[in-house]
Amino acid sequence: MAVKTILEEMNESVARAFVAAGYPEAQASVQLSNRPDLCEYQCNGAMAVAKKAGKRPLEVAEAVAAELKKESLFSEVGAVPPGFINLRVSPDALATAVRALREQPQCGAVRDENRKIVVDYGGANVAKPLHVGHLRSAIIGEALKRMGAFFGNEMIGDVHLGDWGLQMGLIIEELRRRKPELPYFDESHTGDYPEEAPFTISELEEIYPTASKRSKEDEAFAEAAHLATVKLQSGDPGFTALWKHILRISKADLKKNYDALAVSFELWKGESDAQPFIPALLEDLEKRGIARSSEGALVVDIAEPGDKKELPPCIVRKSDGAALYATSDLATLIDREATLSPDCYIYIADKRQELHYTQFFRVARKAGIVPPEHELIYIGFGTMNGKDGKPFKTREGGVMRLETLIREIREAVSTRIAENPEISPEEAEKTSKTVALAALKYADLSNQASKDYVFDLERFASFEGNTGPYILYTAVRIKSILKKYANQGGAAITAADLRPAESESEKALFLDLARYPEVLRAAWKELAPHRICQYLYELSNHFNSFYHAVRILQEPDEEKKRAYLALIQTAEIVITYCLGVLGMEVPERM
Structure with a gap:
């Protein structure tokens, strides 16, 4: 049975406080504060309640705050103008919550979904090498596939090759x-x-x-x-x-x-697999009056009331009789519905293809190819640009092959890895591959998918700043500390060793760990891998602040030392889970 997260406990506590203060209709929710200098969490529900009750928001907030002060969950509660309720969590309650999550599978990120989801994220053409233009689709698609599987869904990735025409x-x-x-x-x-x-x-x-x-x-x-x-x-x-x-x-x-790239597909189908379905599809669209003739071509009108811009009809057969991408994609849907019947489809492609997906989805709905309960989702990604702001090219001005890009980023990190005298040449080569892949993937995923970004090899391969190598180095540093303790004869660290935080840097780490299940759930719900990257960077920064503030292994009090170790071990477990759902691994050493 899943345990409640600290946010769920706070929401329940706040709901009780509103009722106790005489406001049973309150729809109040607690949110992470964007002003951590003032409070850790915040509730602004008093504003809406006050409007209905005909009272001042601050009056409502003060009444609710008075009830919340009776709860052991909070170390500090305050009502501030115009009617916010500021909250700080009790270190005892926080330690209890993190301990409970730590004892759960996947640290409390519950596998409670059971949908079948097809992710279309390949799109490579046969007889052509993969180039940097294929990178974003592969990396984003793989991350989403892993995120969905993490929560218990059956994820089916299809490369959907361009192998016809x-x-x-x-x-x-x-x-x-x-x-x-x-x-x-x-x-x-x-x-x-x-x-x-x-x-x-x-x-x-x-x-x-x-x-x-x-x-x-x-x-x-x-x-x-x-x-x-x-x-x-x-x-x-x-x-x-x-x-x-x-x-x-x-x-x-x-x-x-x-x-x-550590990218894999469950299906290696292509456009050729859809061809047998096209004749019957076109005949059906024509017979049912969904498609009409226009200057010799066969088209489907897709405009709907409320459209903010004019949308042209979708051409499903050219005047010379040839089918188009939309035709092939519709036929592929017929095939997928017949053989897989998934609950959801996620298509990942360049955002410049938005019109194609709008047309294709609307025809699929209009023709009843996909039932209403089956979701159709399109994620359009931005361009990976060079420092000149234009699509990334080789020094000679051509499109860079993907294997060349991977080789260059491996070379960029290998020099740094080779500086460690404890790592053999064989291990250094393996580690360089792991770190380079994290540098490449994190650089892409840390940006919102729809945004363009500048590819800066030097910055992405750096072990400092918001980069993949920095996140990996944080996890490796924790592994090293835990290994040293074990080599000194220390007994195995468990969740039971966790103790309430005694300093601000320690508490900041606890707060990050407490919200881990919600971060992953929200990122999956929004199909936004960059949310996990944001969280990883904050968590890594808070660990490093704690690491520099506290002499963990030099702590003379054994119980306190083990509490520190249990806290950073939990951080390492969470970082590893987060990196795993994004398609990255943590090496043993760097």
Whole structure:
């Protein structure tokens, strides 16, 4: 059974106080104070109550405060103009609350949800290397998937590959130009095709941009590529065999790169999987009058009363008969509803695609593809920019490959890790990977998803400031202190060792730990990983303030020393949980 958090206890206490003061209709809630110099928590419910009761807010606040002073939960209660109730928590009550949370699974962050949620956060194209433009979707999506699972949901991540369309025809036609003797282009070929692909991933990644460039300069080649696309989509056996080679080699390379980011997917489906559903979808939309003809194209009107701006119809079939992204996404929904029937869908993509998702969601609702009780959520993310404020590029001005970015950030942290003489070269390499990944992920997740941010390699790799390495270093420092105590023969530290705070720095740490379950719950409810990052930074700062104010292992009073150790151990556990839901790990040493 879940224990109450300190905030839940305060809310109950305040509700009782309003009733005792003669205001049973009060809708009062306690909030964390934004003025910690004045109080720790605050309640402004007296204002609304006073208006209904025809009294001065301060009069109501003073009456409620008088009742709250009778509660052992608070060490200080005050009513201040115009009608705020300022609260400080009793150190005894705080220690009891943190001790109770510490004894709960996941430190009181209860796994009490049971929804099935699909997270669409890949979107990579086959035959193309991952680049920095794929970073935010992967990192944010993985964090949200882990956050949902943390609370007990079945989370299904789908990479949703771009594996269909003209890019396939371009690759096939460029390959035919280079190697016309291959059996895939022989109309008279019978029997099986070779098991080995006629190209490596490196060759494949060079073929596509070459073909794309050639199609812009050579009209005949562009037409041939278009015909090759049609032929593939019509089921030509040779082209289908080639396509499967492209898919297999691309997926293996993509998986390697996603693994380097500690990002994984439960489903490796692509646009090609949706194609069988498109003909029936278009026929149904037309038959039911949901779609209409417009200049030869098939469109669905999506404008609704109350729209603040004009929204154009969603094109589901072009005048030349071709389907579009919206068509493919709708067909994918049909597939997902039939095979998964999830309670919720979360799509993560560049915020510049907002119109696409508005159109696609509205058509899905209008056509009844998704029932009303199944949520459709779109999270649009901002751009990762260089110091010049423009989308991040290489020094040469090209789009940086993701593996290059990861390598550069590893190099940036490895020098610092190598300074520790206790770490072997093998451990240093492993630790550098862990720290670099935290630097990269934290740099992204600490920003609100919708905001653009500047990628500053030097700052993100720093062990000081609001960075991933700083958070990891805090957890590693705690591990080191606990290890030293154990090596000195100290008995195992448990929650029972926690004692009420005796100093402001100690209490600040207690207050952070007490609100941990609510922080994680709110971050998940808002789909806002940056909230967890904010909390991690505050918690790390408060630990370091406490660490510098108190000589933990030099404390002569053994009971007090163990209380200190229990407090920082709880902080380390909470930091590890928070980093885990964001897709980061804590190394043993740094």
